[in-house]
Every structure is written in structure tokens, then in C-alpha cells.
Amino acid sequence: MKQAKWILISAIVALTVIAAVAQELEVLSVNALGYIKKTLPPGGKMICLNLPLDSMSEASNVFGRTSIAQEVPNGTTVSFWDESKQTWDKGLKNSKGVWTPASSNYTIKVGESFFLMSPTNSAQPIELTIAGEVPAAATSVRQIAGNSRLGTVGNPYPTSFKFGDSDLAKYAANGSTVSFWDEDKQTWDKGLKNSKGVWPPASSNYVVKPTEGFFLQAGNATSWTWTNAKPYTWP
Numbered sequence: 001m002k003q004a005k006w007i008l009i010s011a012i013v014a015l016t017v018i019a020a021v022a023q024e025l026e027v028l029s030v031n032a033l034g035y036i037k038k039t040l041p042p043g044g045k046m047i048c049l050n051l052p053l054d055s056m057s058e059a060s061n062v063f064g065r066t067s068i069a070q071e072v073p074n075g076t077t078v079s080f081w082d083e084s085k086q087t088w089d090k091g092l093k094n095s096k097g098v099w100t101p102a103s104s105n106y107t108i109k110v111g112e113s114f115f116l117m118s119p120t121n122s123a124q125p126i127e128l129t130i131a132g133e134v135p136a137a138a139t140s141v142r143q144i145a146g147n148s149r150l151g152t153v154g155n156p157y158p159t160s161f162k163f164g165d166s167d168l169a170k171y172a173a174n175g176s177t178v179s180f181w182d183e184d185k186q187t188w189d190k191g192l193k194n195s196k197g198v199w200p201p202a203s204s205n206y207v208v209k210p211t212e213g214f215f216l217q218a219g220n221a222t223s224w225t226w227t228n229a230k231p232y233t234w235p
Contacts, residue, residue: 032234035131036158036211040072041183044120048181048213050113050154053132064104067131068116069093075119078103080112081152081215083145088115111142111226113154113213130211134158140228144168146220148175154213159231164204168216168226169193175219178203180212193219 033056040047049068055061063069063078074095079088080103091103098104108114118126135157145151153168155161163169163178172178174195179188180203191203198204208214218224 032134033132034134034158035067035129038068038128038130038211040076040116040118040126040128042118042122042124042126044117044122045183045186046115046117046181047183048113048115049130049211050111050152050156050213051108051130051132052135052155052158052210053130054135056131056133061108061132062104063106063108063114064099066108068128069099069104071128072116072126073119073122075121077115077117079115079117080106080108081114081150083149083151086149109142110140111154111156111228113152113215115213135230138230140230142226142228144172144216144218144220144224144226146218146223148217148219150215150217152213153216153226155208155210156228157231158210160207160209161231162204163206163208164199167228169199169204171220171224171226172216173219173221177217179215179217180206180208181214188215 034053036053038047038049051061051066058065069078072093074093074097076093077090078099079090082089089102091100093099140156142153142156144153169178172193174193174197176193177190178199179190182189189202191200193199
């Protein structure tokens with residue numbers, strides 16, 4: 001494995017900060033490894049996640065071998081959205097610390113999000129570390145389900161972005177719905193793109209944070225591809 005330098009990326013870090021750190025590493029010609037801290041609230045509450053860092057040892061992020069899968073306590077539940085069936089595929093980390101095989105072996109696609117639910121008997125917040133290589137690909141693509149089917153989305157890069165400024169928001173057909181998960185209220189905050197092609201202000205101005213996943217129910221007649229350009233100049 002190439003020599004690596006660690007950079008620290010907080011869950012609320014701004015793009016300008018990432019760019020500044022990245023420029024310092026550019027001359028080193030090395031991989032940049034980073035981590036993002038995330039809190040899973042206790043008492044059976046849920047968070048919607050995506051993984052914006054690449055695996056340090058494999059071509060893809062296999063859930064059971066990720067840092068978060070290993071860190072969460074026994075009794076945690078993971079839920080992956082099956083876009084073809086429009087249903088949840090759930091898995092449990094049992095009392096022996098072993099994940100359901102289908103969940104453990106699940107390959108998380110780039111730009112895909114999923115849910116984690118803490119054990120119902122947990123009383124304290126659970127601090128998680130999402131670790132991996134900072135993506136170096138110039139562009140990243142995520143297939144968006146059409147025909148008003150629900151699909152999960154997440155930023156494939158470890159930066160924030162305003163939803164209304166994204167191509168995702170611009171190219172979603174009128175009648176599309178976006179849903180952001182409110183971790184405090186444990187409910188969805190939804191917005192509809194109206195017949196004039198305008199998103200509600202709350203949705204348009206919503207800032208999607210690093211590691212935050214959300215849902216898009218696109219009104220497009222067919223599936224389409226969201227191409228996301230790398231928002232920093234490094235490496």
C-alpha cells in the first residue's frame with residue numbers, strides 16, 4: 001500500500017478547509033486517509049448514513065468490514081433500501097457481535113445511503129468513526145431511480161453541499177420529492193418540486209452534511225445518472 005498521510009475531517013468541515021489541507025498534501029504524491037466522527041443516538045433511534053470515504057483495502061466498501069459495522073454495539077440494526085423491490089433489507093448485530101450474513105457481505109454502492117438503528121436498550125450516545133481513503137476520482141456517478149420510485153442518495157465526497165444548487169435537484173423532474181432525515185425528531189422533512197420547477201425554500205436551502213444520506217423520489221420517466229464532480233482540487 002502506498003505511503004499515507006492522515007487528514008482529519010469533521011462531520012461539519014467546510015469545503016474550503018478540505019481544499020486547504022489537500023493542497024498541502026498535493027506535493028507528497030501519497031494517498032490521504034481520513035476519518036469522520038458520527039454519533040448514533042441511543043434508545044432505538046436511527047441515523048441515515050452514506051460512506052464518502054473509500055475502503056483502504058478493497059475496491060468497494062463491504063459493510064461488515066467497515067469501521068462503523070465493527071464499532072456499533074450488539075443489538076444494532078442496519079437497513080439497506082432495495083430499489084427494485086422498494087423494500088428494506090434489514091440485518092442485526094447479534095449478542096455475539098456477528099452481523100446477519102447478507103448485511104455483513106453487502107457492498108455499499110458509491111452515493112448510496114442506509115439506516116443504522118441503535119439498540120433499544122442503549123442509554124448513551126454511540127460515537128462512531130467512519131474511516132477510509134479520501135476519494136481521488138474526478139467524478140462519481142449514482143444511478144437515480146425513475147418512475148416515482150424511492151431511491152437513496154448521499155454525497156460520494158466528504159464535503160457539504162446545498163441541495164438546491166446540485167445537479168440532482170436541477171435535473172429531478174417536476175413532481176419529485178426529496179426527504180431528509182431529522183435525527184432529533186426522528187421524522188422525515190419532505191419537499192416537493194412543483195409544476196414550475198421550484199423546490200420549497202427549506203429543501204432548496206438544505207445543506208447536506210458529509211456522511212448524511214437522504215431519499216429522492218424522482219418523477220423522471222426513467223432512471224438517470226447523477227454525475228458529481230470532485231469538489232476539491234487535491235489530489
